Amino acid sequence: MKANRLVAPIVLALGLSILPAAAQDYPTKPVRIVVTFPPGGSSDVTARALSVPLQKALGQPVVVDNKPGAGGTIAATEIFRAAPDGYNLMMSNTTPISLAPFMLNPQPYDSIKGFTHVSLVATVPDVVMVHPSVPAKSLAELIDWVKAQNKKVFYGSGGVGSIGHILGETFKKQTGLNIEHVGYRGSAPMITDLIAGRLSFSFDTLPQNVPHIKAGKLRPLAVTSRARSHVAPDIQTVVEAGMPYLVAENFIGVSAPANLPEPVLSRLHAAIQKSLDDPDLVARLRDLGLTVQKMSQPEFTAFVSKQVEGWAEPVKASGAKLN
Known part of the structure; x- marks a missing residue:
């Protein structure tokens, strides 16, 4: 019995030490950014422009993956269900976060609690x-x-x-x-x-x-x-x-599944902020009509919450539905 009583604490201690270590080492493999619309749109252009400096900042390849459909909710639902390890991200924007959920019954996810909203990138x-x-x-x-x-x-x-x-x-x-x-x-x-x-x-x-x-x-x-x-x-x-x-401006940012570990969140947010200082990225997005904006992670979360609250009534009043 004494041996058994000792094993559980040892295993638990090992588990607790392994998880933070994995988070601290992030990233150790390619990072994927899912885009909620087809190639050519603002989110896609932003994701591909961001991937270049972000790849340098993270030290790992950043792959852009277009998964359009259902007002962006197909891609958003995939990220909502993904493991919160920082390797599956979404180029979040107004449509799948602030608009589309209100056009579906039942809603496929909670736009605030269902994600970790990492960083704003630009508005357009x-x-x-x-x-x-x-x-x-x-x-x-x-x-x-x-x-x-x-x-x-x-x-x-x-x-x-x-x-x-x-x-x-x-x-x-x-x-x-x-x-x-x-x-x-x-x-x-x-x-x-x-x-x-x-x-x-x-x-x-x-x-x-x-x-x-x-x-x-x-x-x-x-x-x-x-x-x-x-x-x-x-x-x-x-x-x-x-x-x-x-009056309406589409926001474009980076979001991850809910409960992203703090070390991963901090590393990812810092890498994106560094990328947003890249003059080539700023110039490219500016030439395309986007305005690069930087926020802290809590500020971005509050910004998204305000967006969701602000769009709820106009979307419902419009009568728009997603089949």
Whole structure:
């Protein structure tokens, strides 16, 4: 009996010493960042830009893995269920954290308690754009044009449950316009259809659309931020257009499964903060219309909580659902 009584404390002590050691040694293998949308969108661009300096900071390969679908909840659910060891991360953003969960019943995860929100990376506004065949040069003119059509007008977004979708439905509710949403599997195919004239207008994040705007393939009407974008200062804001209810900026950050060990969390947060000081990363994201922002880990968690609380009512009011 005495021998048995001694074994348990020894095993327990060994277990307790092994776990912190593994966490302290993090990372010892490649780290994966899951992106909730297809290649080409803001989250994907940010993840790939971040992976370069982050790989140097961590001393291990950083692999970007696109897993789109269901408003980003497929990827988010995978990370929610993953082991909290720091090797499976998510490029978290407004859609799968603040929007999509409110469009599903039951909700697949708790956006706050279900994750460790590690670090904010950047914020980016949406932009309202029209095909050049639409004569509108402002949101007010777009409203007048839609009303004059006497038929349903179609607008697009990067996906059902995206921030563009919610903004579109909010716009519809506030104006009473006869418009219908067309959701795509990512921004790239939606932009293709918009340029081809198969859609009249869209709500989409700014970065991937800047080249098309500069080339004259799409006409921007307003950005959904309170201040004008540094990458497109000639585009007025929705506030200037008299529609402050359309103010919305997508956040892009890094999140992990809940209960991430403190040594791993500290190492990961420090590595991301160091990466955000990389001038090449800052310049690349700035050129694409994103604004790099740094926060402490508790500040980012509080920021996400505020985002979730702030979007709950608009999402429910929009009536948007994920099937």
